[in-house]
Amino acid sequence: MLLIFGVSDKREDLGPGQTRTCPRCGNTTVWARIRTSRRFTLFFIPIIRWGRQELEVCTICGEAVAG
Template identity: 60%
Template sequence: MVLFIFGLGTKQQHLGPGETRTCPRCHNTTQWTRTREFKQFTVFFIPIARWKRRRLETCGICGAAVEA
């Protein structure tokens, strides 16, 4: 019997605080959070491949995100 456990999904890594800016969606001025987002393929919970990497800054109030 052969059993393969694999996964495909989007992951985010917290990179720390971002700039202080005004959100285009909720119009509040706050410090945003920097994150790295990517898609990955795993086999037995070990990441094998990652693609579509991008860095984002996210509003702490409404969750709107813009590419940094």
């Protein structure tokens, strides 16, 4: 029997976040809000999801902080 399974990261865009000054690059901009999680798939169907967290990400350098 052939089983096709895998573990992958999922990233969802939640829209614009707050206007912040980035501690890494020093630019002030509107950050993007995202939700990330890891998931186990079986035959390309998500079975289990874990490690869900919401973050705000600098749109210039990619620095992320808990939102």
